[in-house]
Amino acid sequence: MNKYCNNTWAQVVEMLDSNVQKGLSSFECEARKEKYGTNKIDLPSGNRISKNIINIIKQAHIILYIVITVLLFILETNFYKYIVLGFLIINVMGSILYNIKRGKEIGFLEKLNFATSIVIRDGRELLLKSEEILIGDIVKFKNGSVIPADIRIIKAINIKVDEKNITGETFYKEKFESKISGSINSLGEMKNILFKGSVIKDGEGEGIVISTGNSTQLGKLLAMLTYASNKKHTLLDKIQKKWGNYLLSSFILFALGILLTGNLEKYHDQVEKGLLVITCFPIIIISMLAFKIILKQFKNKDINIINFSAFDLINTINVMFLDKIGAITKEEMIVDKFFTDGEIIFSKDIDYSKNINVTRIFDISLLCNNSTYNIEENTGKGDLTEIAYLQFAAQKKVYKSILDNKNFRIIEIPMDSDKKMLTILNKMQKGYRANSRGNLDSVLERCTHIMLDGIEKELTDEEKNKIKDIDIKFSAEGLITQAFAYRNFNYQPSTDENIESNMVFVGIVALENPLTDDIEETVREIKDNGIIPILFTEENKISAITMAKKAKIIYKNDQVVSGIELDSLNSQELIDLVGKVRVFSRINPEIKSQIIALFNKDGYKVVASGETLGDLPSINLSEVGISKGNAPLIVKKVSDIYVKENYLDGFFKVRDYAKIFKSNLDRAFKGIYSIVFAELMILLSSIILSYNQMLNVTNIVFINIFLLVPLALIFILKENGQELKNKQMIVRSVILTLATIFVTYGVNDNQKSLLSLIILSTGAILFTAFNNNISIQKKSIERKLLFISLLLTTIVVLAIVLIKNIILTKVVIINLIISIIVLIIFEILFKRWQNSLMR
Known part of the structure; x- marks a missing residue:
């Protein structure tokens, strides 16, 4: 190129x-x-x-x-x-x-x-x-x-x-x-x-x-x-791999069990049912339903999860690249001080009509402004600095619409990366005026005069140095500054003229970009999570140092470096420097991507944010990329998470849930597998006891396809469920198997299959309810899913009773009730045991 x-x-x-x-x-x-x-x-x-x-x-x-x-x-x-x-x-x-x-x-x-x-x-x-x-x-x-x-x-x-x-x-x-x-x-x-x-x-x-x-x-x-x-996109692959491990374990255990029982041909039907149990489970459907519900929950919090694997990737993050506004500082600017006519004036002491220099700054700030502000709702749309000017002027009863009507806009000369100033040419009541505001150095180098007490005088080097000293003073206070200037014409200048020359310097406005509430606690939380915070900011280095120290991101001045300093470094010098720096001031997107790439090369897992196509390299290089604000559709689609406002808060909400989700996923697998394992043990027991219809196809299809879906969703969605160990899972499967054998002893085949269905379904529902601490009184999606499970079980049991005309004797009913009571007592004792282990 x-x-x-x-x-x-x-x-x-x-x-x-x-x-x-x-x-x-x-x-x-x-x-x-x-x-x-x-x-x-x-x-x-x-x-x-x-x-x-x-x-x-x-x-x-x-x-x-x-x-x-x-x-x-x-x-x-x-x-x-x-x-x-x-x-x-x-x-x-x-x-x-x-x-x-x-x-x-x-x-x-x-x-x-x-x-x-x-x-x-x-x-x-x-x-x-x-x-x-x-x-x-x-x-x-x-x-x-x-x-x-x-x-x-x-x-x-x-x-x-x-x-x-x-x-x-x-x-x-x-x-x-x-x-x-x-x-x-x-x-x-x-x-x-x-x-x-x-x-x-x-x-x-x-x-x-x-x-x-x-x-x-x-x-x-x-x-x-x-x-x-x-x-x-790693999460679904990991889920399927984990499920594959469970399936393979089930297959091997069942195959060993069959081989130990002997005659394969004699137990042909049980072998087929066992293979059906192992495979008859809609893991894809459960995954999709869980993803959809969780995505909706986060959307209600104004967080869009574009890549569900973010819940997997976000746990590995150890470096966080922060953009200042929206993370460290609020998305607002406040006019704090003026410097004009050789003195500093606090915003509360400003009077629009009594000082001609102040009046001129007000006029320039409103005429040289492309944003809008709603006075009644106290909301603005556009550049934060421009909104701050509109808001401050409105507080002083000065309004942009009135000035615009009196001073017709003719030409706009926009800011660019070299000339960081905006100029608007207006038709005044008498003649024409170019109104400019922007970076002090850009404005000052175009000024030949200065307004003092309303009179234009030649701008001396001494006055220039004083203006620069004031600008440094404001920056040292953590304020963001803009300079204001104008030039009068007695004719309408053309676009070919150098309008931005021979200007008259009026003054400086210093704005505060307030730190977010509890920022020190937020930065402490980032560090306590083992994450290194690194800040990118558009303000100058002096202001960046002050702000970063207030936020407790840095403690030494040499932890801040500016883009100009980086431009002069070779590749090795850049590598040596970036590991020590915690704040980068005024760097371009290319350098930002290089910095992120260097951390990637060293094995760090990073998170970065952006809202333009120019940020795509940064988002692409990140383990988790966050789009924010008014990001275009392309950027949203290829990021992992989109947060409209306060993306730092959104990051921690996702990260906190990711830890819960990982635990819940493990619990869901173990919860499901405990039922599947119980089914396989029942089939092996039926071979040993020579029971023909202890578990039939209807039972398997209903439990594995219809019942375990809502129960699995409860495990995945519930945030305060009990942790499950492999031993606990096996014990529960054994209890369910023994309860099924007890209640089906001495009854006919139709009753065996019905009672097995009731015990397995009841056991699964009780297990899910107790393990996930589901409250019957409190409304929740988990309670709804539990009621769906109960309703499905009731409907299927009644349908089987009516279709097959099954009549249970008193002894069988008593045995069934005893078994269910034993399962309830077991779950209560089991939960107390779990709680005692957690203390």
Whole structure:
């Protein structure tokens, strides 16, 4: 890319064998398309169905399903094999659909390929789709144009471009056609290049295409997304792997049990039922339902979980990159002090009408302002600094709308990354005035005069030094400053004139960006969790030091470094420095990504946030990426978490729940497996005791498919459930097996299956209720799921009794009641035992 910047545009045109007047010929287009490819961004797909199926089939639990399905077909069962085959298909299709959904989240970005542009071909101007543009094409653009490829500028007429989608910088950039001498260290320094996806905000011109498709800077950014998607979606794979381990254990234990009992052919039916028990469980359905419920719960807290695997990844975080506003400080600015006419004035002492210098600053702050403020609701929309001016003025009964009506806006000269000042040219009652505000150095270097007591006087070096000293003083107090200046015209200046020159300095406004409530406690919490907080801030280094010390992020001044200092370092010096620094002041998005990459290289797991396409590298490099604020759809889709406001609070809410979720997932597996293990033990017991129908297909299908789904969801969702040990799980399975044997002793086959169903269902429901401390009085989703389980069991039991016309004797009923009471007593004693172990 540097070779295009460091050569003249004529040399670049020659280098690419093009022609400024005629463009490419039709004949050349075909050859170039063959050589360089099209301008279409082809997002590498890791989600092709064929590849998905191969990866899914390689998973342990799917292999086991296939093995069991084959066994059942070999055993020539009547219909068990079709049930298991159905579950195999459900699991495979569920995984495929999940991966296809992930693919769509990336694939929608291909819509970026279908913009149109004016291109010169064969000496004629044509309107072409973006994907048809080739390297060497001559492209024309004007105000509002979306740049279709990376372009070296040939002609630039007052071009200002919005590049935040590429560089992450919010200022408009001025562009020109001249070559750049010397080394170029960042995209922001490429002033003669337009990047694909950026937008022309002013001016017009033309240029030659130097990069297309995936080779463009935007293409490189978007190519990261598939990698990020694949490497970060880990949770479902882990769940399936864990379930596969449980299935394999069940299969091995049951196979050993069958072998120990002897004659396989004699117990053909029990073997088939055992294989059905092992496979007949909708883990995919439970996972999807749990994900949906949890996502809804977080959405109600204004937190969108885009990647559910964030609950898995967030526990590993040990470095947190923070953006100042919204994490360390509140999303508001407050006007604190003025410096004008040689003195500092506190905001509470400001009187709009009594001081002409103060009046001028008020006027500039409102006229040079693109934000809105609602007085009644005390809310604003736009830049925080501008909203602060509107709010402060409104408190003094001065309103932007009145000033705008009296002073018609003619021209706006926006801020850019070099000239950090905003200028608005207004038609006044008498003549014209350019009103400017911005960074002190940018404003002051354009001023030749100063307003003192309402009179314009020549600005001396002594006064400049005094102004700079005051600015440093405000910064040392942790305040953010802006300088104000103006220039009067007795005629309407054109855009070709250097309006921002020979200006009159008026003063400085110092604003406070208040720290968030309990910030010291928040920073302490970050550190207590074993996480290193590292701060990025847009304020100057002096102000950053003061703010970071107040927040207890740093204790020494040398823990803060500015972007200017970093620009002068080589790679090794940067590596040596970043490990010691805790606050980075005024660094560009590229350096930010380099810093995050260095921590990644050292094995740290980082979390970073962003809200523009320029932040995509940072989000991509992070173990957990957080989009925030007004992040565009693309950034939201490829981040892991989206938090509208206070993303730091959102991070801890997700992290705290992640610990609970991990524990709950383990409890859910053990809770489910204790029932499955009990079923297998009952089948093995029926072989030993020569019981024929102790557990039939109806029991297995109802318990495993219908009953265990809501019960498993309770385990996953409940936040204060009891921890489960493997020994406890086995003991519970043994108790359930013994209770089932006791209650089914000496009854006929129909009664055996009914009583087994009642005992297993009741045991599962009691176990879930006690272990998860579910309150019957308090409304909750867990209580609702428990009632659903009870209702389902009641309906199925009554249906079986009516259909099969089963009548239970008094002895059987008494035995059933005794068994249920024993299960209740067991759960009460078991819970007390667990509580005693926790003390």
